[in-house]
Amino acid sequence: MKLLIATRNRGKAAEIKALLGSGMQKNVEVLTLPDLPATTEPREKGKTFAENARIKALHYAKELKILCVADDSGLSVDALGGRPGVRSARYAGEQATDEKNIALLLEELLPRPKPWTAAFVCVAVAALPGRVIAEATGRVDGEIVSAPRGESGFGYDPVFRVKGSPKTMAEHTTEEKNRISHRGQAIRLVIEELRNSGMFG
Secondary structure, three states: OEEEEOOOOHHHHHHHHHHHOHHHHOOOEEEEHHHOOOOOOOOOOOOOHHHHHHHHHHHHHHHHOOEEEEEEEEEEEHHHOOOEHHHHHHOOOOOOOHHHHHHHHHHHHOOOOOOEEEEEEEEEEEEEOOEEEEEEEEEEEEEEOOOOOOOOOOOOHHHEEEOOOOOEHHHOOHHHHHHHOHHHHHHHHHHHHHHHHOOOO
C-alpha cells in the first residue's frame, strides 16, 4: 500500500515513517510529493487549520489517486485574537522570513500585558479520492517570550516557551520536540485512526 505525505520536506517524511513503526512499514510505502509526478498545488483559502489541511489532503488524493496525509499548522496567540493563525508562515508578508514574522509578532505584543499565552496547533487529515477518512488535532500550550532564545527548530520556536518548561521550543533537542510537538501529536492520532479502520491491514 502507498501513503503520500503531502510535503516536500524529507525530514517530516522521516518523522512520520518513524511514527508508523518498522512493522507497518513492511506493508506501507511512504512517499512525498517529489516522489510522484508533478501536479498543481491547491489554493489554501481556508479560514482554519482544519479547512486548509482538508483542502490539501483531498486535492492530492484526487490528483494522484492515492491515500494522502496532509497537515496545516501555526501559532495562535490569545492577546491577538488567535493571530497569526492560518497566516503564521506569511504573517509579515507573502515572502516573509521567520525573523520578520517574529519581529512583527513581538512588535504587536509589546504594548499588551503579559503573560502572552499562546498555542501551537496542528490539524492532520488523511483522505482518499473524494473523501476524508481521518482527522486529528495536536496542540502545545505555552507563552511568547520577549526575545528569541535557542538555535533549534524554525518558525516561531525561538519565542515560544512550552508550558511547564523553562525552555523555548528552539531550546529543546529535536528528539524532545518530536515527543511534544503539535504535529507529532496530530500525525500519531491520524495513524491510530487509520490502523483502527483497518486501512493498514
